[in-house]
Amino acid sequence: MPVLLGPAIAGLNLKADGWYVDGTFGRGGHSGAILEKLGGEGRLLAIDRDPSAIENASPALKSDPRFELINGKFSEVKRYAIERNVLGKVDGLLLDLGVSSPQLDEAGRGFSFRSDGPLDMRMDPTNGQSAADWLSRVEERTLRNVLQQLGEERNASRIARAIVAARAKAPIRRTAQLAEIIRSAVPSRGQKKHPATKSFQAIRIFINDELAELEKALEASIDLLKPGGRLCVISFHSLEDRRVKRFMRNASLEPVKYRGLPDIPLEHRPPFKLIGKAIKPTDEEIAGNVRARSSRLRIAERL
Ligand SMILES: C[S@@+](CC[C@H](N)C(=O)[O-])C[C@H]1O[C@@H](n2cnc3c(N)ncnc32)[C@H](O)[C@@H]1O
Numbered sequence: 001m002p003v004l005l006g007p008a009i010a011g012l013n014l015k016a017d018g019w020y021v022d023g024t025f026g027r028g029g030h031s032g033a034i035l036e037k038l039g040g041e042g043r044l045l046a047i048d049r050d051p052s053a054i055e056n057a058s059p060a061l062k063s064d065p066r067f068e069l070i071n072g073k074f075s076e077v078k079r080y081a082i083e084r085n086v087l088g089k090v091d092g093l094l095l096d097l098g099v100s101s102p103q104l105d106e107a108g109r110g111f112s113f114r115s116d117g118p119l120d121m122r123m124d125p126t127n128g129q130s131a132a133d134w135l136s137r138v139e140e141r142t143l144r145n146v147l148q149q150l151g152e153e154r155n156a157s158r159i160a161r162a163i164v165a166a167r168a169k170a171p172i173r174r175t176a177q178l179a180e181i182i183r184s185a186v187p188s189r190g191q192k193k194h195p196a197t198k199s200f201q202a203i204r205i206f207i208n209d210e211l212a213e214l215e216k217a218l219e220a221s222i223d224l225l226k227p228g229g230r231l232c233v234i235s236f237h238s239l240e241d242r243r244v245k246r247f248m249r250n251a252s253l254e255p256v257k258y259r260g261l262p263d264i265p266l267e268h269r270p271p272f273k274l275i276g277k278a279i280k281p282t283d284e285e286i287a288g289n290v291r292a293r294s295s296r297l298r299i300a301e302r303l
Pocket residue numbers: 002003023024025026027028029030031047048049050053072073074075096097098099100101123213214
């Protein structure tokens with residue numbers, strides 16, 4: 001079940017003949033729900049950087065003439081819109097950030113410390129370096145900074161030191177191997193979470209350049225959306241949510257010198273207005289899907 005499905009669909013304020021972009025197709029849950037609400041003239045472009053998301057899309061969706069699915073990054077959404085002649089004409093952009101359940105559940109993708117697999121962690125395994133390759137070369141100081149900044153890991157120094165010491169003995173190529181190195185590097189104080197949770201998150205965010213991807217897509221949404229168009233972003237941790245919140249807040253503020261004045265020149269008007277506050281999952285949703293626990297949906301409307 002897609003996370004925050006009802007609120008995200010309501011947030012998009014779907015029009016039957018609107019033009020929509022789902023930047024994170026995944027298993028197509030949100031895309032399917034959007035298509036259900038569109039009429040014959042509506043259009044949905046869905047994007048996913050993971051080639052296996054494209055391969056596994058349901059034939060029913062793929063054959064829907066209102067629907068187009070492409071393998072690419074949502075940071076390039078502006079180019080995709082230009083190629084389709086819809087820049088500034090899009091009615092809604094949805095981003096449901098992070099990794100999908102199939103990516104996490106399939107040990108072969110290397111995202112999970114719970115099941116052993118090759119230490120890859122790329123959402124698009126045909127591009128960039130794997131986590132194993134990066135960990136074999138990265139300087140200890142850089143590794144510590146990544147664990148601190150992208151994982152908010154308090155034990156970053158110890159973990160970075162342990163990884164560098166371990167790789168001098170044998171290459172780190174498996175998720176279970178990395179999880180064990182981290183587990184034995186940190187003091188165990190009966191934490192509820194696995195001690196490798198934050199480090200795996202940090203390495204994954206780094207390998208996939210997730211925060212830069214997000215910043216670029218948020219910025220692009222200004223040119224992408226038409227007046228009244230909606231930007232809906234579901235994030236899963238505070239690093240993402242903070243960026244979404246800051247972007248939406250700044251983009252909805254009137255410039256100081258015009259604040260409170262009745263007529264702000266068009267070029268100085270804020271591009272967005274906020275629609276409500278962050279929406280959290282209900283207890284019921286969390287009970288049915290533990291991955292929804294930390295999700296937040298934020299919505300803004302293009303002015
Ligand atoms: C949480 S899942 C989306 C689930 C989807 N909403 C559904 O209903 O099934 C996130 C998906 O976004 C993709 N993704 C993450 N970052 C991306 C990016 N920068 N560009 C394109 N796709 C991205 C991932 O590969 C993953 O399939």
